[in-house]
Amino acid sequence: xxxxxxxxxxxxxxxxxxxxxxxxxxxxxxxxxxxxxxxxxxxxxxxxxxxxxxxxxxxxxxxxxxxxxxxxxxxxxxxxxxxxxxxxxxxxxxxxxxxxxxxxxxxxxxxxxxxxxxxxxxxxxxxxxxxxxxxxxxxxxxxxxxxxxxxx
Numbered sequence: 001x002x003x004x005x006x007x008x009x010x011x012x013x014x015x016x017x018x019x020x021x022x023x024x025x026x027x028x029x030x031x032x033x034x035x036x037x038x039x040x041x042x043x044x045x046x047x048x049x050x051x052x053x054x055x056x057x058x059x060x061x062x063x064x065x066x067x068x069x070x071x072x073x074x075x076x077x078x079x080x081x082x083x084x085x086x087x088x089x090x091x092x093x094x095x096x097x098x099x100x101x102x103x104x105x106x107x108x109x110x111x112x113x114x115x116x117x118x119x120x121x122x123x124x125x126x127x128x129x130x131x132x133x134x135x136x137x138x139x140x141x142x143x144x145x146x147x148x149x150x151x152x
Contacts, residue, residue, distance in 0.1 A: 114133070
């Protein structure tokens, strides 16, 4: 996993992408997750990176996920990193949604960010329509965000 820059910075910018998903949190920050794009090594595929944009300083912070798709040359965007689910309902810094596009998202009144499904990769790195359900707590005290997998 690459080193994260959880502090906003002028040099932090997510790459262009399509079918990404996003939220606006209770403080007005914008969050961006995944989508289909070129990764940091120039390979095209599905992403699972998480970014936060703070409009008060006009800067992005890379909050989690990978900057790589794990796609070998010639795969034409048909790959991405698999999800790491961990124990149902238990937050862990090792939990991470698999790479995906077209997921449903919403933010609740407690400031949690929710992610459901999309087209992407499960824990076995099988690509398909997902029905997994994730909760992210942006204000949780952790150096790396955790994504507890919650039952439907």
